Amino acid sequence: MKYRVLALACSALLLSAGETVAEVPSVIAIRGARIVTVSGPVIARGAVILRDGLIEAVGDAQPPPGAWIIDGEGLTVYPGLLDALSTLGLPDTPSLNGTGRPNATRPQGAPPAVPRGPEDRPLNTSYLRAADELSPTDRRLEAARNAGFTGAVTFPTQGVFAGLGAVIDLAGKRPGQMVVQSPAGLYLTTHSGGFGSGYPSSLMGVIAYIRQIYLDAGQYKTAKAIYAAHPKGLKRPGYDKWLEGVLEAPRVLLPARDPKEMERMLRLGEELNLKVLLYGLAEGFRAPEILKNRNAQVLVNLRWPEKPRAADPEAEETLRDLETRDLAPSTPAALVKAGVKFAFYAGALEKPSDVAPAIRRAMNAGLSHDNAVRALTLNVAELYGVSDRLGSVEKGKIANLVVTRGDLFRDKTEVKYVFVDGIKYEPAAEAPAPAPEVTR
């Protein structure tokens, strides 16, 4: 008992390192604030009432007696930001910018060292569930909250079939409290093992492998259904854990950087009858019509292409690379113009505070502020099918809010409060990032 108290005290200390966590009043009312609902018109002055982790009322409502009142004078309430593709809450997963620790141990029952074909299921950890691996003590959660994020769609990232993601809230006492929706989708990459690591070792091999896995999964599903209907007298189909996650995924995330890849992946998705979210899209500005024509839904990487840091200073860069670096931030505006639905993801950025400058670049390239907010809130929720719970300031939705002084993404904007599941977090004035070691 004593130890448990100590542990709780420690975790409280950890959480309070750079921000203040409010005691939990069951009712909170933010009064007199400007409310950007995203789902409806902006309310110039109104109240938002939060009860038991949900939004109870928005607009003219009077704070109920006993409510914890927050003076919203001069503040703006937004729905909490959602990162559409990240590794938040998964401290052991290499992040999307290629940093971080790879899994030290090979998962149990993993395929043999040098796979010879699709039957060995190489680079397939589709059975991994982000929801099962969550850690509320991931230090990055606080930095994300400080930047206005309250939720994320978080994924295992390794391999071709990396694993099943989950829509999560960026706070919670226990991992299970963080999960909003699982599985949210299956994250695929085209990273082959590389030369000498066996099948698949080329892009062509990876695509063939993806096809084969879906063919196998289809066959597996049919076999299971037949067996389930008439188990007597039938040889049972073997359990294939590498296909279970594939079958379960409600949607598939496929990488596409340039028009050729966009076309290729959309065709693959159509061929395999998948619900596809394309991610990446650095060169989406070149051919947004491809996306429009095929009714694509896309996730745009907020890490705009950069000059390679340690490159040979005399190496000649291609005009295409220079152009991409210059024009990639115009992709969001081009997508809006073409009528393509998209959301942003920040998972490849080094730190959440890089989000605002990245958004500003997209706005300088023609994206409206409204659309920028939408691409980090309601659009994320809609693309993942959770817009009934997240993504806007609406009655009945989860009480995930960000309250700022000044417009979101502006240079001097201050994030005053963040609410996750109705619990208030206050970023420290000087948010230390990363959080310092407090207790040991």
Place this chain on the structure above:
Amino acid sequence: MKPVALWIAAAAALYAASDDSFLIRGAAVYPVAAPGIENASLLVLDGRVAEVGAKVAAPRGVRVIDGKGLRVYPGMIDSATEVGISEIGAVGVTNDVRELGDFKPQLRAGIAVNPSSEHIPVIRANGITAAMAIPDGGVIAGQASLMRLDGWTWEEMAVKLDAALHLNFPTITTRRFPAGAAPFSEAKRDYERRLKQLDEYLEQARRYRTAKKAGGPDFRTDLHFEAMLPVLEGKVPLMVSAVREREIKAALEWAEKQKLRLVLSEVRKPGAMLAELKAKQIPVILGPTQDLPLDHDDPYDAAFTLPAELYKAGVKFAFGSFGNQFSRNLPYQAATAVAFGLPYDEGLKSVTLYPAGIWGVSAEMGSIEKGKWADLMVTDGDPLEVRTQVRRLFIKGKEVDLESKHTRLYKRYLARP
């Protein structure tokens, strides 16, 4: 007068039996070193050019070849190949290009050349009579040998076994095999380390030379350093591949510091170093000039126009095919260069006279001149024209069969029912 006549009479019997003496009559002769002569005669005695002119009398007994409608040119020299030391790239045992080890100046590519290589007749059929066989691998790869493309053994083929020493001069390489890139700083450190290694090797070679001069009972002959002596004395040039300006600059500065003679190869983007190359009289072996551009945004004809740029800058150059079977395209490398601005005569010289000069054998080959070996191609047209056929080929005055694997296959499939 009389002794001469006697001598000729005595010789006549000899020539009649020998196969390296003949007279071509009524052909257009293009000596390359001098203007072409229409309707001329060319006398070859004992494998060497004896006389060229409008009227040359055939010594009695000498075979006479009717050259009507034909042209005679010196045979072409390919300045960079793996001919005879690599047969099929994908079949390991047929490749003798790379030896193990970093420093192996004592290796002579020429003695590894297989005289029965299937590539040799194929190449010859396009008028190429000599080629540099270049070893590779390590830092000092070995001696590149100039080989005549006819002979029963390598000894018969060898023109100059130590025509050059092939050095893989270190470069700053950020690309990593099979993929990815190293940070520039790391690549640079690696480069500096390798350069230091090379400098130390040369220093050792110099100490060896000093020790050898001093003699003494402790002196022991070392074949590695023995092979370095002619290089240190400037008798044998170093063949160094340097593609871009930075690499050329580094190689030139290094060679100047080390007081060594250079022949650059595979130059693609010399940039500001063109003037340097001219000033220091450093010859260049141009790589496959029918290549695609080096960098993504280069003009499509970057490789085609490079020879003309070098010519305008006054840099001496010759063509190399850097292959084995594709050595047969050597005349078309020159032809493409001519189509893209190189004067015609320069194009022809870049595959004949200039390589002979660069490899130090211009007294022996490279043009049709009295006293030089009769390495000749007899064509039905301009050799820089694709449709032109080589009708006859002579190496050291001996007629060489133009049959090759290509012609054999051609006949075989032509006869298919």
